[in-house]
Amino acid sequence: MIRKSFLLALVISLLLNISVEGKERLLTDEIGRKVKIPHSARRIISLAPSITEILFALGLNEEIAAITNFCDYPEAVLNKPRIGGFVNPDIEKIVSLKPDLIIGIRDGNRMDTVHRLNDFGFPVYLIDPKGFDGVMGTIKNIGDVVGREKESRRMIKDMVNKRENIITLTRSLSKPKVFFQVGDVPMITVGKGTLADDLIRLAGGRSISENELMSYPSYSIETILLKAPEIIIMSSMESKKNYLNLVKKWQNWESIPAVKMNAIYVIDSNLVDRPTPRIAEGLEALVRIIHPEVLTRKTQPKDKLSLDTSEGL
Numbered sequence: 001m002i003r004k005s006f007l008l009a010l011v012i013s014l015l016l017n018i019s020v021e022g023k024e025r026l027l028t029d030e031i032g033r034k035v036k037i038p039h040s041a042r043r044i045i046s047l048a049p050s051i052t053e054i055l056f057a058l059g060l061n062e063e064i065a066a067i068t069n070f071c072d073y074p075e076a077v078l079n080k081p082r083i084g085g086f087v088n089p090d091i092e093k094i095v096s097l098k099p100d101l102i103i104g105i106r107d108g109n110r111m112d113t114v115h116r117l118n119d120f121g122f123p124v125y126l127i128d129p130k131g132f133d134g135v136m137g138t139i140k141n142i143g144d145v146v147g148r149e150k151e152s153r154r155m156i157k158d159m160v161n162k163r164e165n166i167i168t169l170t171r172s173l174s175k176p177k178v179f180f181q182v183g184d185v186p187m188i189t190v191g192k193g194t195l196a197d198d199l200i201r202l203a204g205g206r207s208i209s210e211n212e213l214m215s216y217p218s219y220s221i222e223t224i225l226l227k228a229p230e231i232i233i234m235s236s237m238e239s240k241k242n243y244l245n246l247v248k249k250w251q252n253w254e255s256i257p258a259v260k261m262n263a264i265y266v267i268d269s270n271l272v273d274r275p276t277p278r279i280a281e282g283l284e285a286l287v288r289i290i291h292p293e294v295l296t297r298k299t300q301p302k303d304k305l306s307l308d309t310s311e312g313l
Contacts, residue, residue, distance in 0.1 A: 030128040030141060031106050037123055037145055041101035044146065045094060047113075048086045048105040051127065052077060053276040054139055055103075057155060058148040065097050073270065073278075089113060095120055103127065103142065129275040131198035132163060132283070138275060155277050162280040163202060166287055169294040170204030176290060178205040179219075179229035179258065182237055182273070184246060186218045196235070196272050199279065203286035204294075205231065225256060232258040233289060235269040265289050 024036045043065040046052040052071040055064055066081040068089065081097065084090040086108050094102070094117065102117055106128040114124050125145055129138040136156045143152025178200050182188050190196040191212035200207045208227040209217060232250060234243060243266045250259050258264060267289070271282030287295050 027125070027145065029126045030138065031126050033126060035123050035125050037125060038100050039147070041146055043097065043099045043101070045083060045097065045099040045102045046071065047083075047089060047102060047109050049073070050129075050275045051103045051105060051142070053274065053278070054142050055146065057139075057277050058143055058146060058151045060146060060148070063146070065099050066094070091116055091120075094122075101125065101145070103145070105129075129195075130193060131195060132159075132202060132279060135195070135275040135277075135279055136160070139277060159277060159280045163283060166202060166204075166283060166294075170287065170291050173204050173291055173294070175204060175206040176230040177208050177228065177257075178231045178233060178290065179208050179224055179227070181232065181234045182216065182269075183218075184241075187221065187224070188216050189219050191215050191217050195275055195279065199272055199283050199286055200290070202283055203290050205286070205290040221253065225253065228257050230257045230261065230263060231290060232256075232264045233286070234264070234266045235273060236266055237269045237273070 027035055027037050029035050044063050045065050046067045049071045052067045053073055056074050066083045068086045069082050071077045083093045102122050102124045104126050106126050117124050127138045129135045139152050143149050180190050180196050189209045191214045194215050197207050208229050247264050250264055253259055271278050
């Protein structure tokens with residue numbers, strides 16, 4: 001009798017375990033970690049603006065339980081609870097929201113934060129997109145994680161079509177040298193492997209810092225003079241900065257071809273620095289700067305900065 005009761009209890013236990021595991025999937029995130037992900041996440045917390053953009057682009061809204069203070073797109077984010085910055089999020093706030101899935105990014109979120117959230121029993125899936133292909137891979141992975149596979153594949157197809165069209169249009173054109181500025185004091189640019197570097201190359205240009213191993217190296221004015229860029233593009237990483245004054249500063253170096261040809265531009269950083277579906281718009285924006293002859297103005301993104309034009313400043 002005791003043996004029968006034991007066997008019955010064992011069977012019930014096994015059935016319960018199968019039921020629980022059937023609600024989860026063991027996935028490998030983009031940095032190689034094994035993560036148990038619920039089949040149908042209903043309370044998702046995003047730890048970075050790019051992740052928030054992707055989730056909304058996939059058609060999620062009610063499922064997004066909270067986002068960071070820096071998430072600003074799309075407009076629907078205004079109604080979402082905030083959990084602080086993505087470097088130092090409010091762990092207590094996250095715990096109180098009882099998420100069933102947290103998605104973070106390697107380049108921005110600290111591993112200490114990830115470990116603490118794991119200790120509370122929350123699944124944390126990390127992304128690590130590199131370049132245009134890497135962003136599309138991340139969109140696919142997030143789509144798989146949240147059950148929006150069809151939406152992610154449709155999005156990726158559109159991005160591929162736009163990229164291939166631009167590659168075709170610029171393949172036989174010259175490759176002007178570009179200096180992409182992301183910082184003023186000190187002068188910071190983008191190195192090999194960064195998203196902006198990849199987009200410049202796809203747009204038919206050539207970054208003067210394309211061989212730099214550091215992601216964001218510092219450049220002296222002497223180095224820039226030596227490399228003689230034909231185009232200068234400034235990323236609007238600080239929305240309140242007066243970029244007209246920065247453009248005027250460049251006028252002190254008239255021997256730089258870009259200054260001489262009045263080829264200095266400001267571009268919306270969210271289109272070229274943030275790994276989201278909008279990088280396809282960023283690629284088109286860069287083409288209008290580097291090769292303005294290949295795209296019509298009809299397809300110009302509406303959310304570009306007014307200073308970002310093919311006419312220069």
